[in-house]
Amino acid sequence: MSGEPRPVIPVVVWPGSNDDRDAQLALERLGADTQRVWHTDEALPHGTSAVVLPGGFSYGDYLRCGAIARFSPILRAVEAFAADGGLVLGVCNGFQILTEAGLLPGALRPNDSLAFVCRDVRLRIERTDTPFTSRCAVGQELTIPVKHGDGCWFADAALLAELESSGQLLLRYAAGANPNGAVADVAGVLNAGGYVFGLMPHPEHAVDPLLGSADGALILGSLVDAARLSLAASV
Amino acid sequence: MKATVLVRPKPGILDPQGQAVESSLRHLGFDVGEARVGRLVDVDVATDDRDEALAQLERMCEQLLANPLIESYEIALEHA
Numbered sequence: 570m571s572g573e574p575r576p577v578i579p580v581v582v583w584p585g586s587n588d589d590r591d592a593q594l595a596l597e598r599l600g601a602d603t604q605r606v607w608h609t610d611e612a613l614p615h616g617t618s619a620v621v622l623p624g625g626f627s628y629g630d631y632l633r634c635g636a637i638a639r640f641s642p643i644l645r646a647v648e649a650f651a652a653d654g655g656l657v658l659g660v661c662n663g664f665q666i667l668t669e670a671g672l673l674p675g676a677l678r679p680n681d682s683l684a685f686v687c688r689d690v691r692l693r694i695e696r697t698d699t700p701f702t703s704r705c706a707v708g709q710e711l712t713i714p715v716k717h718g719d720g721c722w723f724a725d726a727a728l729l730a731e732l733e734s735s736g737q738l739l740l741r742y743a744a745g746a747n748p749n750g751a752v753a754d755v756a757g758v759l760n761a762g763g764y765v766f767g768l769m770p771h772p773e774h775a776v777d778p779l780l781g782s783a784d785g786a787l788i789l790g791s792l793v794d795a796a797r798l799s800l801a802a803s804v
Numbered sequence: 805m806k807a808t809v810l811v812r813p814k815p816g817i818l819d820p821q822g823q824a825v826e827s828s829l830r831h832l833g834f835d836v837g838e839a840r841v842g843r844l845v846d847v848d849v850a851t852d853d854r855d856e857a858l859a860q861l862e863r864m865c866e867q868l869l870a871n872p873l874i875e876s877y878e879i880a881l882e883h884a
Contacts, residue, residue, distance in 0.1 A: 632843075632868070632869070633871060636868060636871070640868075669871065675873070676871050676873045676874045678817070678818065678874060679820055679821065680820070681818060681820050682820070683820045683821065683824055721818065723817065723818070723873075723874055724873075725816075725873075750818060750820075
């Protein structure tokens with residue numbers, strides 16, 4: 570790596586999180602300084618430029634996925650960070666937590682198959698003018714694995730139309746590749762401000778050709794780029 | 805004061821659990837229409853005031869027990 574500044578991107582850990590270390594490893598390799606932050610912490614580390622909420626089964630996914638994690642002390646800090654326009658990425662369980670917290674629209678329901686799905690899926694990038702997709706090309710197909718039981722994203726017709734017209738449906742499963750019955754093949758959603766993003770696929774599991782795909786690095790690398798820019802802007 | 809909260813998937817929401825139950829019931833020979841699967845939560849609210857208990861249960865449902873986007877809820881208070 571060059572002498573480029575390394576933005577601080579903490580990864581939140583709940584009891585039951587299990588992708589935090591992969592997320593950390595991937596972000597470190599892509600040029601970020603990371604640390605894992607415990608769910609009972611009340612503040613994000615000093616100098617935080619972006620936050621990642623990782624996959625897993627926070628609090629056992631009791632009641633509904635993400636419903637309990639939403640009330641953890643660290644989430645108040647994440648909400649405050651996002652309220653100031655801070656970059657937040659939620660992967661899988663992290664996405665579920667962000668929807669439960671109302672930071673992202675829609676809700677995640679059990680897969681239509683009722684089966685846990687664990688495999689590579691093909692995805693389509695809808696926009697590249699975001700902090701999460703700047704390294705991608707519009708319409709580009711990525712291959713990234715999913716592994717979830719509750720990934721069926723839902724929004725009613727009115728909300729869907731609204732999100733469609735505002736360009737918030739950032740990531741979709743490619744034609745015929747929808748693994749869970751998500752409405753409109755939605756795999757990832759952006760907030761209205763464009764700085765909070767949640768997706769069911771796991772970019773942190775696809776950052777090296779050895780793992781079958783390095784496409785996840787395009788998403789995480791975009792985030793590191795954006796975090797580095799916000800770091801430069803704050804100096 | 806004891807209460808029971810019923811949480812249901814809203815009409816029109818895909819309910820794969822309900823569909824699985826429905827098809828199992830048919831396999832068993834029962835003549836059934838649609839089956840939907842929800843959740844039941846028994847709560848003991850620490851008040852004897854019915855209105856206060858109802859108000860609290862309402863807030864519990866909005867904040868945690870149900871996701872208003874996809875679920876409806878029904879509160880039943882025990883009779884005094």
